[in-house]
Amino acid sequence: VDADEAEGIVLQSSTTPLEAKVKIIIIHEVHLMRDAAAVRLLKTIEEPAKQIIFILLADQLVPSLTTLNSRCVTINFSRLADQDVADSLINEGVFPDTALMVAKASHGNLDRARILVTDSHLLRRQELFATIAMRLDGTGAAVVKIVAEIVEQLEQAASALEVRHVREIKELDDRVALTGERGSGRKAITDRHKRELRKLRTDELRSGLGQFAKTYSDLICAQPELTDGDEIMSAIRLIHKTISTLGLNTNETLALHALLLKCPSLSEVSRNITSLVG
Structure with missing residues (x-):
């Protein structure tokens, strides 16, 4: 606003x-x-x-x-349980395995889950975020490549929603052609479409970064005495700090570059563990 x-x-x-x-x-x-x-x-x-x-x-x-x-009364809305989202999708005709997978990825957002059901890039996007920590090597070149792939995946994530938007605009145009109505509300619809695309992009990036943080936390849980533990914990805090700034007119590309340049490579950590064991 x-x-x-x-x-x-x-x-x-x-x-x-x-x-x-x-x-x-x-x-x-x-x-x-x-x-x-x-x-x-x-x-x-x-x-x-x-x-x-x-x-x-x-x-x-x-x-x-x-x-x-x-000056306001605040009402907080908690997220829906994954099973509740999955049940709703199943009732709408989605296969149970797909419904549960999408429900987990939606983080309790039923509208987002309905979009993800038609998103053919979801698995690839999840794999990208899950492997970031292993692909980092301490160089800026690796960071630039990973960030470019993330931006590309975010653009592809919007394609399923854009299909729905095109359909809504066509339905509006058909109705106007049939009825000749004035003040059809096109601006309100296009404004809503912009909000929905912006929110989807932010939600997908938050979800992906949460998955990125999980790769570090899983290692800490499996190896609590890890010598690189402090560095990894610092990376987890940085990731969650970045997540909290998303959607606040933040430049996503710059934020991702700044974040990944400060995160350790799990491939390097794995080599250190191997050396200690050897």
């Missing part, structure tokens, strides 16, 4: 509801809100008209939202 969008929200909140006694204004991705927009909206949200209800949606409560958050 930028300053211009905030101005539009203020304008909407000043008009009288036409179809009901109250008007509900939903603001998406508030965690990405610009400071100027937050300042512009503060008074409006703090003292809304009696007939106005604001619903603010955010992936996380970042420091810039502290003041806005203090």
Whole structure:
């Protein structure tokens, strides 16, 4: 949300509801809100008209939202259990094995799970993130190659969602051609499509980095006395710190380069273990 969008929200909140006694204004991705927009909206949200209800949606409560958050009632939504997601997919006709695999990859997000069911690149993407630690060799060249592959996989992950978006736009165009209606809501749909693509990309990167961190944590659990343990624990903390910044207007490519340059190579750790055993 930028300053211009905030101005539009203020304008909407000043008009009288036409179809009901109250008007509900939903603001998406508030965690990405610009400071100027937050300042512009503060008074409006703090003292809304009696007939106005604001619903603010955010992936996380970042420091810039502290003041806005203090004026709101916070409702936290917990993730769905993997089995619940899998059961829903099975009821929709997905094979049980596929449903459970996709449910685990979706991290409790049923909408995301439905997209992943049609994602032919999912397994390859999971393999890419699971092997990052072994492919690192301490050089910038390796980091550049891995990051380029991650960016490519993120682009491919969006293809299944883009197919749905194309279908929705076609359905809109067909309806407009048939009815001749004005104010068809194309802008609202395209704005939603942009939000969905941005969220999917962020979700996939968070999921992948979580898998990357797991390769380090699995080694620590298997080898608690590892001499490189402190370095590996530091890498795990860095990965989770990077995950927490995703979706906050972060440059993904730069963030990935900075992260991978600081992470140890598990192939080098494996050689050290072999040397000690020998």
